[in-house]
Amino acid sequence: MKITRLVVHCSDSPNGRDDSAADIHRWHIGQGWVGIGYHRVIRRDGQVEHGRPDYWIGAHVVGHNSTSLGVCLIGRDQFTDAQMQSLERVIREWKVKYPDAEVCGHCDLDMHKTCPNFDVKSWWSVVSDIDEFNRV
Template identity: 70%
Template structure:
């Protein structure tokens, strides 16, 4: 599988609710999926949790799952400094493995989505 996109998502849950990868796994099972659709989840305190293994095609952005990895920030539109620091770590780690992959927001691939509620391209430029 050739990874060409690293997709940033948000859980669209209340900003004060600290849910986990396990919670999302259960939600996605309830939707009839084969488990959590994201490869990484970043909790409110910056903890990075594993979701699907990277070799397993994700279920996080329709039409792009076969060539992307997905990371999900817990919250709706206010992310903590710890989360953004951890997001930078995840992106750096993935870029080492997939140097040609573009970092994008879910909304950049699906205009019907607001997720992750910030301009990912602008964030990437500020964090290079």
């Protein structure tokens, strides 16, 4: 599987409610899927939970599942500092394995979505620029 995109999502559950990968797994089963569609889930406290193994095709963005990995932040549009730190760590780990993969939000691949309700490309640009600055 050639990974070309690392896609950030949100659970769109109420801000402050601490859902888990197991909860999302149940929701997705209820929709008739074989299970959770994301590869990682980041809870409100920053804990990273595994969903699908990275080698399984995801079910998180129509038309791009076979070439992407998906990470889901729990919440709608107010994410904790711990979540954002964990998101950075997950993306960095994936970028080691897939250095040419584009970091983007679900909304960047589906104009009918607002998920994850922030500009992932701008966020990643700032985060990765800070890393470059610290290496100099």
